[in-house]
Amino acid sequence: ASWHPPWYSSYTAHYREAECMKEAMEELLYSYGTDIVFNGHVHAYERSNRVYNYELDLCGPVYIVVGDGGNREKMAIEHADEPGKCPEPLTTPDPFMGGFCAWNFTPSGKFCWDQQPDYSAMRESSFGHGIL
Secondary structure, eight states, rough: BBBBSSOOOBTTTTTTTTTTHHHHHHHHHHHHOOOEEEEOOOSSEEOSSSTTTTOOOTTSSSEEEEEOOOOOSOOOOOOOOTOOOOOGGGOOOBBTBBBBOOOOOTSSSSOOOOOSOOTEEEEOOOOOOOOO
């Protein structure tokens, strides 16, 4: 599957911006056995482990964010799990999907993780492209 804004990205840029879309559609993709999802939007690279609802799940898809090719804006380099980099939840609304939907907080009850989330397998801030 593919669409523009990622559901799983640990970068501060666009952090959890498409949470309403994720809440509305993740179960559908999971129930049909989606294997891989490609996204852009965040100007960096990040690949997830198999994940569903922020938890590792062997039946969940792998999410790949490849939003770094051809970028003429700045690279995304900050991660939401870095000290002082977690955005305030109400600064991440999804106006196209009905507003604020980020009710799915971390197990510790925070909006951001304290370290690279388990779902995040690899992240890199560089220009590039992907080959499948």
